Amino acid sequence: MRYKLPLIALLMVALVAVPPLFGGGVQYALVNALIASLFAAAFNLLMGQGGMLSFGHAAYFGIGAFAVLHLMQAVEYGGLGVPTVLLPLAGGVAGLTGGLFAGYFATMRAGVYFSLVTLALAELLYSLAPHWEGIFGGEAGLSSMRMPFMGLNFGTTLEVYYLTLVWVVLCLVILYAYTRTPFGRLTQALRDNAQRIRYMGYNAHATKVVVFAISTTFAGIAGGLMAISSETANYSIFSTHISAEVVLYTFVGGSTVFFGPIIGASIFTLFGFVVSGATNAWLLYQGLIFVLVMLYAPSGIGGLIQAHIDQRHRLPWARLPLPYAVLAGGGVLISLAAVFFIQSVEHVFSNRYQTVVTRTGEWPDYHLLGASWDPLSPVTWLVSLVLLVPGVIIVRKAMARIHELWEDQGADVYESETAPAAGGGH
């Protein structure tokens, strides 16, 4: 705990001081990472704290974006005097309104049925929006311009970055503080045993609606920040992909820890920024990472970190580095195998390559990882296997050793993993 505050302070200094050193591209990626972090944290208020798994959070993200765009248009054309820095508030208000309405209905159901209601609501909006000229601007959507305010004209990405940073940090502080309030505790109790809360005299449904609405408020603010940054939005913001992404971020990061979703969202958006230029298969990697985390580390990256912090006094730190290094080595081998295979497939099955094949009837060599490979030679496809098999063996051995070391000390590896991750059941 002692290290927490200095660590956060250090992070804050870095977030303020480092971006000016980079170009607009990196700054833009950071803006997206911040927005995704806020969106994931808002989503996780509902999921991690309230145990309600929403499959339609894009709806509130989108509502927030459209509300802000309408306001921006009013400022731009109507001369309305709302300063640009306060625009995200409109997203929050829209998210709150939408959340109160949708939450009232969605929280009447629990478990899978709750997820289905949220999914249906988002799909409803997604299919209506392109036909709704007045509010969502039809298929083309809405666009506007950021107006200058007090000498800041928000023309550069850096200014947008700082605006986003201030809003995101502010919102995250509020969201964190929320988990510390009595109402935040009530939310958690609701997740663990709604029946009991009812017996204790609380109104479970009303509480759930409030939690839902708080979550959608912050999702709306995140959407509003997105609208300010990209100055445009259309109906595709409601699509299942946006709802799906936030689920992915949250669970890879770990839904049981407050900072988990933020970690997940930052890693995925930034890594995506680096990788997406090099390969179209980025989403495939994202899906693979998600499934691997679900299978082998159900509490996510944040959960793993938390488990280490919880057990820090009991762990044999001197004996751990070696198996951890071996584990990392095995992980690298498996990743290399996966990357080699996927990139080879992407290359050989690509449109361009296949055109060459049909035209000349030959399968030319392709270049990958600094070497050239013959797609028809079995050696090429054996490379993945040669990397994969030892990788898996090494990882299994290292994992067994790590479990042994943890259990030797009486530390419970699964302590934070057996906590109910979601409402579940039906």
Next chain:
Amino acid sequence: MEFLITSALNGVIYGMLLFMVSAGLTLIFGMMGVLNFAHASFYMLGAYFAYTLSGIFNFWIGLLVAPLLVGIIGILVERYLLRRVHFYGHAHELLLTFGLAFIFEELVKLFYGDYPVNYRMPDVLNFAAFNIFGTDYPFYRVFIGGVALAMFISLLVLLNKTRVGIVVRGAERLPQTAQALGHNVPLVFMGVFGAGAALAGLGGAVAGAFYPTNPNMALELGVIVFVVVVVGGLGSLTGSLLASLMIGIFSSFAVGLDWSLAGAFDWVGLGGWARSVGGLLTMSISSISGAMPFLLMLIVLLVRPAGLMGSKN
């Protein structure tokens, strides 16, 4: 009259197709409590496998072998992935299938590209079944309906008239008791999951040759199949059939109708006001036909979550 009959025919056949895919989903949910997000991916895989096989061998081999391959994938998914996370609860199983759906879609894009592939029916099947109001009605639509009907009847017979069916129904209703009576319930689960996947794969192999085969087909059909399963009642096969037909017929009729809420307001003299308000009130049914299934699903979820025929909630 022409519109009525053609729409009804098309609707019934589309409904039968929906049923082919939703049958497995509803059985799996009823039995294991897992809402399988990857189920529509099995439909997509069926279409793509059949496309590849029909290119190498012929259409019929594709039609027969593709569902088997998809069934094997389904079995592997249940045995090695789902069973592993079962301990963490239903939410985790749901998330896992959700991730798998993501992976299947991206894998298809990786191998086949992010555009439709040219999967066609063979020329033998490309003829008019009959002539109706001067237009030819394609035989292949009838073929899709026939396959679905055959599947429904054999499924019904299998579940109600055979020993296997009794064990499956027993394992669905009271898994612990079935286990105590000496039946291998995990094996039954694996079999049902595989069979459900194979049925969806068959649906894809049959329908992919008529409707477009592209990487979005899983997502597009997936949400509609959820609607079918929810409206019919999670876990009920007959309910699924009814809901499939209902939604199939509805969507095929809605495309041709330009009624709107403003039109309804005309009857009480408020049409002019409704048109001046615009927005939702002036959208025609044809333009919002895509939204209707979700509205239906919402209403069912809120009013009667057990669905039309569901018994469990």
